Amino acid sequence: MxxxxxxxxxxxxxxxxxxxxxxxxxxxxxxxxxxxxxxxxxxxxxxxxxxxxxxxxxxxxxxxxxxxxxxxxxxxxxxxxxxxxxxxxxxxxxxxxxxxxxxxxxxxxxxxxxxxxxxxxxxxxxxxxxxxxxxxxxxxxxxxxxxxxxxxxxxxxxxxxxxxxxxxxxxxxxxxxxxDLPGYQPTVAAAPSLIEAAEALIRDSHRPVLYTGGGALKSEAWDELLAFAERTQIPVVTTLMARGVFPDSHPLNLGMPGMHGVYAAVTALQRADLLITLGARFDDRVTGKVSAFAPDAKVIHVDIDSAEHHKVRRADVAIRSDVRTVLRAWESDRVTPANLDDWWSQINEWRERYPLVYDPPTEEGPLRPQAVIEAIAQSSPEGTIVTSGVGQHQMWASQFWPFEEPRTWINSGGAGTMGFGVPAAIGAKAGRPDRTVWCIDGDGCFQMTAQELVTARAEGIPIKVAILNNAYLGMVRQWQEMFYEERYSEVYLSPDLPDYVKWAEAMGCVGLRATNLAEMRAAIDKANSIHDVPVVIDFRTDSSEKVFPMVAAGASNDDIMVHPLQRSAQ
Amino acid sequence: MNTPEPFLGDVAHSPVRHHILSVMVENKSGVLARVAGLFARRGFNIFSLAVAPAETSARFSRITIVVDAESAPLEQVVGQLSKLVNVVSISDLAPKDAIERELMLATIRTNVDDRTGLLDVVGSSGAAIVDVDSHSVTLMLAGTPAACDALERELDNYETLELHRTGRVALPRLGKRASA
Structure with missing residues (x-):
């Protein structure tokens, strides 16, 4: 033919x-x-x-x-x-x-x-x-x-x-x-001797942590991960790229590690004697100062890409494999660590002392961005997909949205691409029209790719966008406040320019605005009642709100800064 | 190639500093750019690089890369290189287990009636004279990098008009074949 x-x-x-x-x-x-x-x-x-x-x-x-x-x-x-x-x-x-x-x-x-x-x-x-x-x-x-x-x-x-x-x-x-790809060998069988060497490290460990990354999602290893964690009772941390691979509601899940990670997750990695690294790559946003990262830990590193082995942190056992295959090989009872009671009582103390917190919202506003995210999450159906741009709103979304299912959290991790959220939400909704899709966005990010809402309206892809409008390039503002003596350089954007409601309407979407808690609840309810066209909500949030915990760039994870509300307790 | 060093004559004198990678690649356009680009963006330094069709068929070429072992761990270089889809295989040749050769051409200013000393150098180094005119000669040496270095030092006593070295090519010593 x-x-x-x-x-x-x-x-x-x-x-x-x-x-x-x-x-x-x-x-x-x-x-x-x-x-x-x-x-x-x-x-x-x-x-x-x-x-x-x-x-x-x-x-x-x-x-x-x-x-x-x-x-x-x-x-x-x-x-x-x-x-x-x-x-x-x-x-x-x-x-x-x-x-x-x-x-x-x-x-x-x-x-x-x-x-x-x-x-x-x-x-x-x-x-x-x-x-x-x-x-x-x-x-x-x-x-x-x-x-x-x-x-x-x-x-x-x-x-x-x-x-x-x-x-x-x-x-x-x-x-x-x-x-005709003679040089392309994407997979190799994991060496049994390495699997066994890793098992020995697990058996000998007293403070192990399952450090799970995007590779665990890519290999669809969530069932195996759940089974392995439950059988061994080893605590789990889920990196920004792995959120949703393990249910946030599960008691074994300590949450996200890294620069804006949960205190218990960051500190468990720091104090661990064994990192069972599953499809994660020791990104600088997770390790902080590499030489001070998890100083007492031996490292098992499972990655399908052997170039990740020893790239940042030397592994004691490096296994070239997808995550799921290795977890299946570890199904046997011989892979069980020592008694972890002491480890868990230590971890639970960190959890109780330093949970994720934020200043309580006031009824009249401005809104707390974290409260907005929690309110949307509470009113959303199970399996709702969340996308974000990059910056403060992304970290808050990762921290405060409870991810229960794989592939419900879609964000720009390694590249940190502002403007990712709106088009990613459209792509997600096109692929999963049965799901509610929220883009938690910042005002800076929204302005980079908002024109795709025209696409969404024209193509009948009804996503929902929550702009956490703090009138600033918020993450840069936070750094300038904390590390540049409050010298704010080129970070102010204005809450009113553009008028996000009119802009949304001009693009064929429903545009809503919320400046206080009552308006927030009403706007979310209204958005949830609309199923045929995209909705954009302009949430007016507090400009001074910062993301905590925080490890300053280049600092050791031991020097994690908790929320000011928790500092007297330190 | 962050700080490109087109050739360093002293490589041969400090064997711990370099590794020789013999890389079999598909003979497709752009492959050399992929390899060179990888070294550039990962900050791996190259001392020399030589490429030509390999023995198998016109489908493959062999690239001999002399890598600065101090710029990155060898396993990182090999790991990243092997991810290039057009790279078929990589052999890490430890200098002691490899036969290394390179070709050197040098044009020396010398008058017709004053060539005796130079001819002695040529004779004792195993070089050959490949071109001559009334005020200069061009020498060629095919030999170990050390032999090329030695001849280059001898030529310091003369006025060198042009000198060009190919960078080394290498194969494993017989009985030392190992693949990375």
């Missing part, structure tokens, strides 16, 4: 089971948009290509299936670079199709030409510039294979316009050999 390269691309995406593409057409990708009209694949037309990338990420993180974005060459491609970098940092499986100028024009500085495979070499797991129309199916199949196996990540396929317009004989790879 002879078809065009463009048809072959769409057919290949159908073969991979793609149900939705987030994208925006332009000159070089134009031929591909024609056969899209005849495809069963849904296309969500974004207003800016960065949004397409974050939507693909939100879709992938909510569903566990790879997200797909398609954009044109040149500026279309460069606009999506931030999202690609974000997906690379957080190991999110997405496939990005970019149009490229015609083969003969490559290298001539043609209109809307840019070397997107060169630009994204360092921020993709792999990328392809297709050079032969007959290779399109192979490139697409290889892209999905690479994006979703081993340590997942973004893969980009750059397609010159002339190839999209050329004829090819349709085929599709049916074996791994046909993908």
């Amino acid at each position: 002879k078809i065009t390269g463009a048809q072959a691309l769409i057919k290949s995406l159908e073969h991979e089971g793609v149900e939705v593409i987030f994208g925006l057409p332009g000159g070089a990708i134009l031929p591909v948009y024609d056969p899209l009209l005849d495809s069963t694949i849904r296309h969500v037309l974004v207003r800016h290509e960065q949004g397409a990338g974050h939507m693909a990420e939100g879709y992938a993180l909510a569903t566990g299936r790879p997200g797909v974005a398609m954009v044109t060459s040149g500026p279309g491609a460069t606009n999506i670079v931030t999202a690609i970098s974000n997906a690379h940092m957080d190991s999110t499986p997405i496939v990005i199709i970019t149009g490229q100028v015609a083969s003969a024009a490559i290298g001539t500085d043609a209109f809307q030409e840019c070397d997107i495979t060169g630009i994204t070499m360092g921020i993709t797991k792999h990328n392809f510039l297709v050079r032969d129309v007959q290779d399109i199916p192979r490139a697409v199949a290889a892209a999905f294979h690479i994006a979703t196996t081993g340590r997942p990540g973004p893969v980009l396929v750059d397609l010159p316009k002339d190839l999209a317009q050329s004829m090819m004989e349709w085929w599709y790879p049916s074996t791994l050999e046909e993908l």
Whole structure:
């Protein structure tokens, strides 16, 4: 069967089971948009290509299936670079199709030409510039294979316009050999000797902690993790990337570790004699000063990417494997630590002394951002998906939203991409239309990608957005207050400019505002009653509110600063 | 390549400072950029790098990279390199277990009637004269990095107009084949 390269691309995406593409057409990708009209694949037309990338990420993180974005060459491609970098940092499986100028024009500085495979070499797991129309199916199949196996990540396929317009004989790879990837070995069997060496460390430990990261979610290890933790009674900490992999309501869950982590989680890692590290990578936001991190702990490090082993912290036992496989190997009763009663009484003392707290809200306002998050959480159905941007609101959302299920927390971890929240929520809702999706956003983040609410309205994707509007770039403000002698430099944004309610309405959404507790409750109720269009609530929150606990950048986790309300108790 | 050092003649004299990685890659456009880019963004220093098609077929090339062992732990370099999809295999060649060679060309200013000393140097070093005109000669030496270093020092007594070294290529000594 002879078809065009463009048809072959769409057919290949159908073969991979793609149900939705987030994208925006332009000159070089134009031929591909024609056969899209005849495809069963849904296309969500974004207003800016960065949004397409974050939507693909939100879709992938909510569903566990790879997200797909398609954009044109040149500026279309460069606009999506931030999202690609974000997906690379957080190991999110997405496939990005970019149009490229015609083969003969490559290298001539043609209109809307840019070397997107060169630009994204360092921020993709792999990328392809297709050079032969007959290779399109192979490139697409290889892209999905690479994006979703081993340590997942973004893969980009750059397609010159002339190839999209050329004829090819349709085929599709049916074996791994046909993908022609002789250097790609994403998984290896975990060495039994290492599994056993780790078991011995667990048996000998008195103060173990299960340090679980995004890899535990990626390998869908939540059932095994729950079973292992319950059987061994080892305390669990869930990093920012792992929130939801273990129920927050579970007594074994100490919460999030790190710079703004729960005191008990941070301190349990510090005092541990064994870190059972499951798909986490000793990020600087978790370790604080590396040389002072968990000084007495031996380290078991399970990661599917062996380059993570010994990168930051030398492991005593490094196991190259996905998390689930190792936890299954540890199902036996011989993997049981010593009596942990002393450890738990110590941990429980920390928990009782330093729970997460905030200043009690006053009825007349301004609102406490933490109270807003708790109120939304309490009124939301089970399984509600939460996305966020980056900054104070992100930390509060992670701290105060009770995550009970995997894939309900979607945020930008490694890259720290402001503006991630709104498009990620749209992608998540497109993938999980059955779920309520809230974006907990900041006013600074909202202004970066808010135009995608036009997309949400036009495409019938009714997300809900809570802007915690403190009129500042709040996290930067917090640092300037605490570490720059309150010298506020370029952080003020204004609560009224833009008018978020009018802006939401202009984008076809329902816009609401809340300045006190009564208005907050009413606005949340109203938002919960709307199911057909996106809702945006402008919550006026206290500018001076800061995120606690906090470990200052570069400081030891021993020097954790608790909330001022708790300081007299220290 | 944070601080690119195009070639350091003293590498051979301090064997602990460097590792030789023999990297088999798919012979596809952009592969060298992927490898070089990885070293650059991870802050791994390269002393030299040589690339050419390998024995297997036109599908593969072999890149011999001499890595500054002080810029990063070898396991990190190998771990990150092996994640490149186009990298097929990596052999870590300990200098004592490897046969290393490189090629050096040097053009020396010397008049026709004043070449006896230089010819002695050429003869004793195993180099060859590959080009001549009335006021200069071009020498070639294919040898160990140490031999190239030694000849370079000898040539300090002459006016060197141009000198170029390829960087080393290496294979495991027979009986020492090991793969990383």
